[in-house]
Amino acid sequence: MKGNSTFKTRTRSGFTLLEVVIALAVFGFLIGGLLGFLPWGIEGVGKVRDQNIAYGLVDAIDVELERMGFSLVEAATKNLDDMYNPTSPPIESTEKFMLLLVAKNRGGGVAFEQVVSRENSAYLNNASNEKEGEMVDSFDKDAGGTVYFNRVNEHPVSLSGYENEDWKTPPHSYSWIPEAERYFLIKVSQFPFGHRHEHHPSNGYLALQVDIQWPYKLPVPPNGFRRVQEKYRSHFRFPFAMSR
Numbered sequence: 177m178k179g180n181s182t183f184k185t186r187t188r189s190g191f192t193l194l195e196v197v198i199a200l201a202v203f204g205f206l207i208g209g210l211l212g213f214l215p216w217g218i219e220g221v222g223k224v225r226d227q228n229i230a231y232g233l234v235d236a237i238d239v240e241l242e243r244m245g246f247s248l249v250e251a252a253t254k255n256l257d258d259m260y261n262p263t264s265p266p267i268e269s270t271e272k273f274m275l276l277l278v279a280k281n282r283g284g285g286v287a288f289e290q291v292v293s294r295e296n297s298a299y300l301n302n303a304s305n306e307k308e309g310e311m312v313d314s315f316d317k318d319a320g321g322t323v324y325f326n327r328v329n330e331h332p333v334s335l336s337g338y339e340n341e342d343w344k345t346p347p348h349s350y351s352w353i354p355e356a357e358r359y360f361l362i363k364v365s366q367f368p369f370g371h372r373h374e375h376h377p378s379n380g381y382l383a384l385q386v387d388i389q390w391p392y393k394l395p396v397p398p399n400g401f402r403r404v405q406e407k408y409r410s411h412f413r414f415p416f417a418m419s420r
Contacts, residue, residue, distance in 0.1 A: 223410070226281075226390055226391075226410065227410070227412070229281070229282070229283040229360070230360060230388045230390060230410075230412045231412065232283050233279055233283060233286060233360060233362065233388060234414070236279065236283075236284065236285055236286040237277060237286050237362055237364075237386060237416070238416070239286070240277055240285075240286045240287065240288060241364070241384075241416070241418060242418070244288060246382060246418055246419070246420050247323065248323055248325075249275060249364070249382060249384075249418060250375070250382055251273075251315045251317060251323040251325075252273055252274075252275040252291040252312075252315075252323075252325060252364075253273055253274065253275050253364055253365050253366045253375075253382075253384060254269060254271070254272060254273040254315060254366075255268070255269055255272050255273075255365070255366040255367075255368070255369065255374070255375065256268060256269055256366075256369065256374070256375065257269045257270075257318070258318060259318045259319075259375075259376075259377050260318045260319045260377055261318070266376065268369035271293060272293065272294040272365075273291050273292070273293060273294065273312055273315070274291070274292055274293070274294050274309065274363055274364070274365045275288075275291055275363075275364040275365070276288075276289045276290050276291070276292060276308060276361060276362070276363060276364075277289060277361075277362035277364065278335070278353055278358040278359075278360060278361055278362065278392065279353075279358075279359065279360040279362070280353060280357050280358070280359055280360070281357070281359035281360070281390075281391075283360075285351075286362060287335055287351050287352075287353050288333070288334045288335065289334060289335045289336060289358065289361075290311050290312075290325065290326065290334045290335065290336040291311070291312040291315075291325045291334070292307070292308055292309030292310060292311055292312060293309050293310045293312060294309065294365070295308070295309045295310075297406070297407075300405065300406040300407075301405045301406055301407045302405070303405060305403065306401075306402070306403050307403070308361070308403070311326075311336060312325060313325060313326055325337070333348075333351075335351075335352065335353060338352060355393060355401050356393060356394070356395035356396070356399075356400070356401035357393075357395070358392055358393045359390055359391050359392060359393065359394075360388060360389070360390045360391075360392060361388070361389045361390065361392035361393075361409075362386060362387070362388050362389075363386070363387040363389065364384050364385070364386055364416075365384065365385050365387075366382070366383070366384060366385070367383055367384075367385060373415075380419060380420055381417045381418060381419050381420070382417065382418045382419075382420075383415065383416075383417050384415070384416045384417065384418065385413065385415060385416075386413065386414055386415070386416045387411055387412075387413045388411065388412040388413070389406065389409040389410065389411055390409055390410055391404050391409065392404060392409070
C-alpha cells in the first residue's frame with residue numbers, strides 16, 4: 177500500500193502535456209514581445225552615440241574657427257550692412273550669410289565646407305535640394321578689401337574650393353571629407369538684428385550661434401549621397417564667441 181501511495185504521489189507531481197504547452201506559449205509570447213523592443217533599443221543606442229559625438233565636437237569647432245580667423249568668420253556670417261559707416265549705425269542686411277562646417281559620423285576633426293546664403297525652411301526641407309543654400313564665393317567688406325571663401329592657394333580653404341587633384345595629396349587630403357561622409361553639419365551664424373549680442377565693429381569679440389545638426393548627408397551606393405532635409409535632423413545648439 178505504501179509503495180502504491182508513493183507511486184501515485186510522484187505521478188501527480190509532474191507536468192501534464194497541456195501545462196507544458198501553455199508554459200511554452202507564455203514563454204514564446206514574452207520573448208516575442210522583448211524581441212519587438214530590440215530595434216528600438218538599437219536605435220536608442222545609435223541616437224545616444226550620435227548625441228555624445230555632437231557634444232564632443234565643441235572643441236574641434238573652436239579649433240577650426242580659430243584656424244579660419246576672426247576676419248573670415250566675421251565675413252562668412254554677415255548679418256548687417258554699413259558696419260563701418262561712422263555717420264549711422266549698422267542696418268539689417270537683406271543678404272545674410274551662414275558658415276557651414278562638417279564632420280564625419282565618428283567625430284574628430286571639423287572642416288570648413290562652404291559659406292552659403294541663409295535660406296528659409298521651405299528651401300531646406302525640399303527633398304530635391306542637394307545644397308544647404310546658394311554658395312557664396314567672396315564678399316566685399318565695408319572697410320575695403322575682398323574676402324575669398326573658396327580659394328585653394330591660401331589657407332583657410334573650404335571643402336568646396338578643392339579641385340579633384342588637390343584633395344588626393346597632402347596637405348589638402350588631411351582635411352578632405354568626402355561628400356557622402358559629411359554626417360554632422362555645423363551651422364555658424366551671427367545673432368539676429370536687435371539682439372543684445374548682435375555684432376558691431378566696436379566689439380572686442382564676435383558672438384555666434386552654433387547649431388550642430390545630424391544626419392546631414394548619407395551615402396547612396398555606389399558613389400552617391402543624399403542630403404537629409406532639415407526637419408528630419410537632430411540638433412544641438414550653443415553660443416560661441418571669438419575674440420579679435
